[in-house]
Amino acid sequence: MAWVSTASRDGVANLAPISFFTAVGRKPPMVSVTVGPRSGGVTIKDTLVNIRDTGEFVTNLATLPQVHSMHSSAYEFDSAVDEFEALGLEKEPSEVVRAPRVKGAPISFECVVDRIIPVGEVGVDHVVWGEVVRFHIRDDLYMERGRIDIAALPAIGRLAAEYTLVDNVFTTPLDEALLAARNDRRMERLDARPANWSPMDGPNGSPSGATAGLRR
Template identity: 35%
Template sequence: MFYEPGVTDHGLPHDPFKACVIPRPIGWISTQSPSGSANLAPYSQFNNLTFDPPYVMFSSNQTASNSRKDTVINAEATGQFVWNLATYPLRHAVNITAEQVAYGVDEFNRAGLTKQPASRVNCPMVAESPVKFECEYHSTIRLPGNPPMGTVDVVIGKVVGVHIAESVLTDGILDVRKTEPIARCGYYQYTVVRETF
């Protein structure tokens, strides 16, 4: 089959585009508002951009009311955010933090997660997550989107601190059999990584 996105119909029950680009790491991003309210939300468009120096990105659609997500507002206002590795044991907490709630609501508390102070930035980390990146906000690229989402905010940050739990290291190597990272597939499907080759 062949189709042109936005031009010709793919002829399938659901848009297959995101199902083609898999698995996608989950950007479980924590921020803090200028007034001190903690925020935590997962994003299925996340990845590293470079490694020397390390930069990461996550993208966020606008809400149905055409407003920016709390994560984007906080990262731009404070210049900081943290990426927390989303793991299989934490999958239910990840889902809870995906729920749309009012600005200022503490998703850490809603999901029963422990706040861990960061070393370089002023926003909390997920203590239960075995890997965390502390990030300084770099820039936002706003891409045009089709209705009803408006623009898509691509947020870029420089990694200034990396936390790795000793418990997930095997012979000095980060062991996916111990971290069990979850990732987004197409539609409402997820996967967990437990094997490598």
Template identity: 45%
Template sequence: MPSPTSRRVLDPASPDVDAYRWLTDLVVPRPIAWVSTLSAEGIGNLAPHSFFTVACARPAIVQFTSVGDKDTLRNVRATGEFVVNLVSRPLLEAANASSASYPHDVDEADELEIAVEPSECVAPPRVVASPASIECVLHSMIGLGDSTVVLGRVVRITVREDVLVEDRPAIALLEPLSRLGGSEWGLPPEPVRVRRPR
């Protein structure tokens, strides 16, 4: 047995502890929701959110968290719609660039020359180069301190045919990126197959 080592003990409620930094360094890897929205005036917004997961299977609901009152959150409040675009390895630089603070009246996709196209069921467009998109209508929002959890009911899923193998998305073709701590990103994972116990 290895000998025990000392541990750093942190109180996240302490003003001397940056809980956000510690949590984002430890809760890794985190999938990325590259969320496209439209403002009430029809101005596009495209921003990555790394607090993202599936919330419910039936009905299909996904969730992302907005830390602070960002354009994405204001747009979803105003219109009730958003699209989650998968960030694949070739989209790393574009997704990272879209995380900059742009004025509310600037469309990141236009500014960064990221091609978008109409979605199937909702007004916000999807990213053309993204291998998959999840179209959502707002289910509910939960305010938690400085953050808001956004739950979206999935109304359409689109997946590029070239990333499907035997009618399922192939991880090697999706090439999904993740967020790690600080300025680090996670590259596509190497899958390991382990049978679930019965």
């Protein structure tokens, strides 16, 4: 999951968790983020405005130690508010783009816009392709031959209205007994809620996880 930092034309910093995030190319390295509208379903978000106006953004890897701040950055702030300051987060200066990085993020990609693609109904979604012009990787994560120690990253993902922690890795084939033992096992809940609980069942539930007052 990406935690996207941008800056407005006037230099106001913005943060947004983006669940639609992936790599789209290797030479040159490119990533994509899909930005939806504000909670009202019409107005575009500050993230997209800033990306469109400046042609730059940073994707910071979202990990468990910063999950509360990451989630809080989804709430709607006025466009004039510096969200780093509002959330008590420290900035790390970027080297190529003007948008700041999130201090403490284990991996960050400085990106310049390659293209912005409207998708579907007018104003609903925009896919942004960004060329990575600078990689920032924490020293202890960088291994020989350019590999990343992924087992040391408590990466966060999004599953509709909830989050998930990536806390295991494997290669195939797996032992048949292990597969059989896990066949009907439910995910472990880290929040101590009942196993079948879902925020989708509440009054503010939605497939995207958006609720009134949420911006991204």
